[in-house]
Amino acid sequence: MKRVLALCCLLAGYAGTLTAGTVTVEDFAGRSVTVPEPARRIVALAPHIVENLYSAGAGDRLVGVVSYSDFPIQARSLPRVGSFNAFSLEQILASKPDLILMWGSGNGAGALEKLERLGVPVYVSELRSLDDIPASIRRLGRLAGTEAHSETEAQRLEDGFARLAGEFGAAAPLSVFYQIWHQPLQTVNGVHLISQIITLCGGRNIFADAATLAPRINLESVLARNPRVIVAGGMETAHPEWLEHWRQYPGLQALNGGLLSVNPDLIQRPTARALDGARDLCSKLEAVRTGN
Amino acid sequence: MITNVIHRRRRAQRLLLLLVIMLPLTMLLALGSGAVKIAPGDTLSALLGADRGQASLIVQQIRLPRVLLAAIIGATLAMSGAAMQGLFRNPLADPSLIGVTAGASLGASLLIVAGGSSLTGFMGLSLVSLAAFVGGVLAVLLVYRLASSDNGTSVATMLLAGIAITALAGAAGSLLEFFTDNERLRQISLWKMGGLDGATLPRLLLATVVAGSVLLVLPRYALPLNTLLLGESEARHLGIAVNRTKLALITWVAIGVGTSVALVGTIAFVGLVVPHIVRLLIGPDHRTLLPASALGGAILLVCADALSRTLLAPTELPVGIITALIGVPFFISLLRQRHHYGMQT
Numbered sequence: 328m329k330r331v332l333a334l335c336c337l338l339a340g341y342a343g344t345l346t347a348g349t350v351t352v353e354d355f356a357g358r359s360v361t362v363p364e365p366a367r368r369i370v371a372l373a374p375h376i377v378e379n380l381y382s383a384g385a386g387d388r389l390v391g392v393v394s395y396s397d398f399p400i401q402a403r404s405l406p407r408v409g410s411f412n413a414f415s416l417e418q419i420l421a422s423k424p425d426l427i428l429m430w431g432s433g434n435g436a437g438a439l440e441k442l443e444r445l446g447v448p449v450y451v452s453e454l455r456s457l458d459d460i461p462a463s464i465r466r467l468g469r470l471a472g473t474e475a476h477s478e479t480e481a482q483r484l485e486d487g488f489a490r491l492a493g494e495f496g497a498a499a500p501l502s503v504f505y506q507i508w509h510q511p512l513q514t515v516n517g518v519h520l521i522s523q524i525i526t527l528c529g530g531r532n533i534f535a536d537a538a539t540l541a542p543r544i545n546l547e548s549v550l551a552r553n554p555r556v557i558v559a560g561g562m563e564t565a566h567p568e569w570l571e572h573w574r575q576y577p578g579l580q581a582l583n584g585g586l587l588s589v590n591p592d593l594i595q596r597p598t599a600r601a602l603d604g605a606r607d608l609c610s611k612l613e614a615v616r617t618g619n
Numbered sequence: 620m621i622t623n624v625i626h627r628r629r630r631a632q633r634l635l636l637l638l639v640i641m642l643p644l645t646m647l648l649a650l651g652s653g654a655v656k657i658a659p660g661d662t663l664s665a666l667l668g669a670d671r672g673q674a675s676l677i678v679q680q681i682r683l684p685r686v687l688l689a690a691i692i693g694a695t696l697a698m699s700g701a702a703m704q705g706l707f708r709n710p711l712a713d714p715s716l717i718g719v720t721a722g723a724s725l726g727a728s729l730l731i732v733a734g735g736s737s738l739t740g741f742m743g744l745s746l747v748s749l750a751a752f753v754g755g756v757l758a759v760l761l762v763y764r765l766a767s768s769d770n771g772t773s774v775a776t777m778l779l780a781g782i783a784i785t786a787l788a789g790a791a792g793s794l795l796e797f798f799t800d801n802e803r804l805r806q807i808s809l810w811k812m813g814g815l816d817g818a819t820l821p822r823l824l825l826a827t828v829v830a831g832s833v834l835l836v837l838p839r840y841a842l843p844l845n846t847l848l849l850g851e852s853e854a855r856h857l858g859i860a861v862n863r864t865k866l867a868l869i870t871w872v873a874i875g876v877g878t879s880v881a882l883v884g885t886i887a888f889v890g891l892v893v894p895h896i897v898r899l900l901i902g903p904d905h906r907t908l909l910p911a912s913a914l915g916g917a918i919l920l921v922c923a924d925a926l927s928r929t930l931l932a933p934t935e936l937p938v939g940i941i942t943a944l945i946g947v948p949f950f951i952s953l954l955r956q957r958h959h960y961g962m963q964t
């Protein structure tokens with residue numbers, strides 16, 4: 328018994344010496360990530376993580392990012408360690424990070440194990456909902472010791488989304504078809520972030536029930552479900568020209584002022600820009616609703 | 620021996636008759652099925668243009684071009700496969716073996732990366748399809764050149780050259796994908812998946828003209844192909860212009876398969892297994908094998924496409940998965956009955 332007590336004291340003392348600057352944060356995989364002091368050299372393995380780190384006020388700590396990290400503009404000149412699905416472990420080590428931020432579902436199977444073997448704390452990011460965006464910015468702020476900045480930003484996002492929900496959540500629902508590609512025809516199901524934004528704006532994704540996240544869709548089922556609004560998205564740039572295709576089907580009610588296009592860059596990444604994208608989509612849907 | 624031959628001929632005629640009856644029935648069935656439920660009676664009246672509502676729009680503008688395109692492409696792939704297996708006297712030969720599929724993929728990828736995908740070509744065909752066609756035909760010509768010498772064209776060398784060019788084009792394509800941006804990467808991967816949902820009247824017209832002429836020309840080579848089954852020198856002694864026949868067959872197959880890849884992407888399996896199934900049923904006589912394969916391929920692809928539209932509706936399944944899921948069990952059960960089949964050439 329004495330021995331156990333002594334061991335406990337020893338452990339407590341050991342923990343005490345660590346807590347000086349130690350930060351422990353739970354990541355999105357449910358693991359607890361501990362950094363001995365606020366991270367100074369961070370490698371981020373997905374464009375949306377880079378963006379969120381800037382939102383948390385810690386963008387200047389980045390020493391390695393992956394390709395397509397194009398926002399904010401400063402991120403473009405950061406050193407690359409590869410792409411999100413093919414990164415170089417050597418390059419990561421060479422940048423001497425004290426924290427690695429990885430993308431749970433995007434970095435490939437076994438990525439976590441490989442990165443953990445480098446002996447650097449690894450934080451897993453996996454954003455599934457709009458609420459996860461401010462939550463993620465808060466956690467990144469704690470890891471980098473920039474809580475003051477990250478808390479303000481997280482609060483701004485929460486307020487912004489709450490205001491949109493209050494304004495449009497109870498509005499008359501509009502049926503919406505969101506087109507992420509036109510040939511072949513591709514949309515998103517109800518789990519996708521874009522679909523959550525549509526719901527936030529008082530819309531109803533007509534393919535929320537589809538089996539996969541980004542299913543290829545049958546043309547005739549779009550005609551059959553006859554949405555009030557068709558939104559043309561894309562990957563990086565907006566594609567308003569896709570909307571012309573729908574004019575050959577006169578039975579579509581969306582032809583009556585319901586053809587919209589949005590900048591897909593704003594609403595497809597789980598980052599602070601999703602609020603701007605949501606505001607844009609909400610106001611466009613509201614214009615359809617009120618007939619302006 | 621002679622009774623055996625007569626017996627076979629009779630069987631072949633019965634199979635051809637059955638397939639000729641089944642094809643239009645399958646196509647009607649496919650016209651009546653889709654994500655939107657349309658009653659059989661309404662399908663017919665919509666097809667004949669009796670009503671002008673949504674049903675006629677869906678049947679005439681969306682389903683009809685698609686079903687017809689599936690039939691033509693399926694027929695072309697299967698007949699080309701039969702001709703290739705006959706020419707190479709190799710049960711593994713399939714149209715993609717001479718490099719046409721990989722060449723077409725590379726052609727399409729090159730054009731997408733070069734940024735030409737937003738430009739429209741002629742007749743509603745994108746420039747990407749055109750590049751795919753050119754890539755496919757060029758790859759075949761290259762394979763043919765590699766395998767040809769003053770002594771003629773070696774079939775074995777051609778198979779190996781086909782594999783080499785396929786690997787090279789595949790690597791070049793992967794390299795392009797590695798360096799390109801997200802949006803183009805998506806275009807390439809979606810193009811590669813292919814599918815019949817891009818069926819429009821202009822595309823159908825083009826497929827009918829090009830693939831249709833391949834379907835008309837290939838059966839003329841039935842007798843030379845039969846003679847080639849004896850071996851090349853035997854065929855030469857029997858008065859067949861072996862090298863000219865080879866070049867002609869390869870060119871026509873390249874045109875047919877190139878068009879099909881350009882229009883609907885790669886649909887594996889139809890060209891490989893349909894001819895085998897038909898050969899197991901009625902024997903290797905190309906006079907009946909070629910047309911029966913074409914009909915069988917058309918039926919298989921029309922069925923598979925109808926299923927791909929309906930199984931997970933409104934989501935579409937890739938049609939290649941379904942052709943394999945329908946065809947493989949049938950093929951395996953035939954192989955089980957005649958397990959020496961693979962030894963024959």
